[in-house]
Amino acid sequence: GQNIDQPTEMTATEGAIVQINCTYQTSGFNGLFWYQQHAGEAPTFLSYNVLDGLEEKGRFSSFLSRSKGYSYLLLKELQMKDSASYLCAVSDSNYQLIWGAGTKLIIKP
């Protein structure tokens, strides 16, 4: 079966760095997405990786290793507004998205 694993919850301190991991087992691979979802709101797109390596976008970076079935989202200089759930999703061989359950990130002052 297809599976996306990510930690349920993480806590970090304002101003610090946090890394949210995602491992996947899917039938085929056409890219990996990260989305941010604030409580009670819709998910919003953060990043898309289809090749191995690190993609940097401001305070957020996303890394992919296809051989290891692994990705992480790195958030730097954490701000209180980064408190949200972070969703990992993989596009499979049929270009359908398989979603992880999300990681709830709690930022403490």
Next chain:
Amino acid sequence: IAGITQAPTSQILAAGRRMTLRCTQDMRHNAMYWYRQDLGLGLRLIHYSNTAGTTGKGEVPDGYSVSRANTDDFPLTLASAVPSQTSVYFCASSDSGGTGELFFGEGSRLTVL
């Protein structure tokens, strides 16, 4: 710019009733999707449409139906609601199928009693 609009935003419904969740997009995206989101679970695809006039079943289609008469509208119908369909429903669209960014509506919170 509206993006994707869903209606209603919230609804309480008696079991056995018929309900249609509306979704309209103004971005001229070909692909549209309906997901449900339940606590502790990832987004689960109910139905999708790759282009106007076509629809497909997702991971959890039972009890739901969709239509795609034109590019902009993608309504989701619960023919006879059951309590297990209590959830938050998100409509989304994309211009690049499974490799493009998804744009989500604000969600419809449905409670079936």
